[in-house]
Amino acid sequence: MIKLNDFSIGYGSRHLVEHADTAFPDGCLTALIGRNGAGKSTLLRALAGLNDRYSGEILIDERTLASMPRPDIARSLAFVTTERTRIARLRCADVVAAGRAPYTNWIGRMTDTDREAVASALKAVGMEAYADRTMDRMSDGECQRIMIARALAQATPVLLLDEPTSFLDMPNRYELCSLLSRLAHEEGKCIIFSTHELDIALRMCDSIALIDEPSLHCLPPASMIESGHIQRLFHTAAPDFDILRFLH
């Protein structure tokens, strides 16, 4: 579980989120939405411990993120960035095995537990057949899944993903979201992912976190639609564009 206490973050003179108090519980899939430049990545990176220019507190399972040593953070949360990662001449199994780094010894020796974690992570994203292939001849979507498998192999209670659906086509987006939803519900993980796909967010997630500068609204999808925040934020100048009708 991730908790924010009086959390504020911004860059330069901009305050993206101010005095937020909210919690992302275990077993819950949360979509983080907001307009371009609203600070979705900034917020996720702060949660992942990659950006410490915030005020207030981030608590991960009751521990303050800022006071946790790196290896402890790595055992608590895994992160998938937007960066296209393609490592030449490295087998997918080895890429996923890197996620075991917080558990292996100084030279990274794999135990049976580690190998099992790698195999089940590959299976979870449906990429068992790719274990011995290298990323240089795979599609963006396939590489993305391997990077997600790597995060799963990290076996953390919290999983953060920055726009995981952006390289994927429609069927793959739905498939990825149902995978995330399954992981949240069956394994009790706390999963937060940022996305621009409002339809997916509203249909498939348990909770929506909306950055509405400088507030952070966290509501279940139905209440989020009722609140009118989405209609207001995603309003365009085009007179006949109705975001909700567009979604349905």
Add this chain to the structure above:
Amino acid sequence: MSAHHRTAILFTVLLLLSAALFCLDLAVGSVAIPLRDVWAALTGGECPKATSKIVLDIRLIKAVVAVMAGAALSVSGLQMQTLFRNPLAGPYVLGISSGASLGVALMVLAGVSLPLGIAGAAWVGSALILVLIAAVGHRIKDIMVILILGMMFSSGVSAVVQILQYLSREEALKAFVIWTMGSLGDVTAGKLYILVPAVLTGLILAVVTVKPLNLLLFGEEYAVTMGLNVKKSRTLLFASTTLLAGTVTAFCGPIGFIGLAMPHVTRMLFADSDHRVLVPATILTGAVVMLVCDIVSKLFVLPVNAITALLGIPIVVWIVLRNK
């Protein structure tokens, strides 16, 4: 044939090859010595006194220096390529060798010939360039910027060295110019006592940092989220590269292209990017290629610098073209 088998076979072949080349390097030179006599000189058997002197006092030291230089420069190149996530990084390209050169120039042109003084100056020089590149690279993520800065540092250092040369006395100047040509043969037994421990320490640090290097393949941010202490790892890697590239540059002069080319050759040969394989493998391929360069340079009486460049440039061109 499984990947595991292939790796084991390659390691065996490389080990045998480096042993064979090492012996050949002892046999080749201005005086041809039969391998039988080389063996006798090494094992204390019967052979002419002059032969034993040539083999033990000159060629053995030079061959050891070749192995050390090849391994050190190649591993340093591997570390830089992974750390900066840049296929064209290497001690020479990034200006680390130039930093060392500046240190050496200051020492030699000031008339200091103490080996430890020269090595120390080279370490300080290369460490300074590394820290500078890392500081800039931290702000600017663009790999081209880092490469261009490396080239600028090198040019800047060369200009400073030229000024120093212009102002310095004749004997000191001559000593420095000879050093810049690069040679494996200027290392005396006394210098070997600094070179070998320094390079071995650098290599041990390289082995200790294989796990960080594997995580750094994903970039610094991913490495951090997988629990890596980036600051500590980077410091260890910098210390290692400073010892490896700095020491070799101090005693053998600036030797280009080995550090840039050998990691690529090794990755291709082993079809792997795992540093648990790559670090020991580049040690061997680096040693093998440097021994070959030394043998060739002795056969045709050419400076070793020229040979490494002629051998390395086609590989670099190939990398650039393949990346397009």
